[in-house]
Amino acid sequence: MRRFAHLSTAYVCGRRSGTILESEGDVDQAFHNTYERVKLRGEAALRRAGARVGVDVRVFRPSIVGGAAPATAGGTFHLVVRDAPTQAELLTTLADRLGVRGVSLVDARSAPLTELSPLERTVARMLEGYRPYLTQHVRFDDSATRRVLADTGLAPAALSAEAVHALIDEALVGEDARKARRLLDASEKRS
Structure with a gap:
């Protein structure tokens, strides 16, 4: 494996305000909840592990994944292009x-x-x-x-x-x- 993609959250910024840079991680911020804290720790752990074994770890931080959608709970979703070329x-x-x-x-x-x-x-x-x-x-x-x-x-x-x-x-x-x-x-x- 050469590359690993990790889905995190933009709210690893915790309680900070203002512009949050993509290059920032742990800057001794306070958190709103355990979820934010654990997501930031997960990012750091994956980056360390990737550096140790030579894997490019990329972190994706959506601001929110919104909408209660009970009909999709537990589902699997292929995120692929439509009409992909052969x-x-x-x-x-x-x-x-x-x-x-x-x-x-x-x-x-x-x-x-x-x-x-x-x-x-x-x-x-x-x-x-x-x-x-x-x-x-x-x-x-x-x-x-x-x-x-x-x-x-x-x-x-x-x-x-x-x-x-x-x-x-x-x-x-x-x-x-x-x-x-x-x-x-x-x-x-x-x-």
């Missing part, structure tokens, strides 16, 4: 964004990755942590989430082509991505 569509978008043709994703469990080119080795290394997700064909039912959202007048989140491009661009800033780009450029010059 893996094949994502691969096509990725290839288009990179300007490459003839790309296919091979499931290493059924087709061993042998005799790879330097570019293929680099891309395989970049995708290693994501490979199980890229070869899994799944659609998450979000009917419970949609019902709750409909009651509030909100629409489910959508994933635009621009957002996918931004995610790809973000992934292309690491050293492996730069190496892949150099190898791709070199192979295009040879063709």
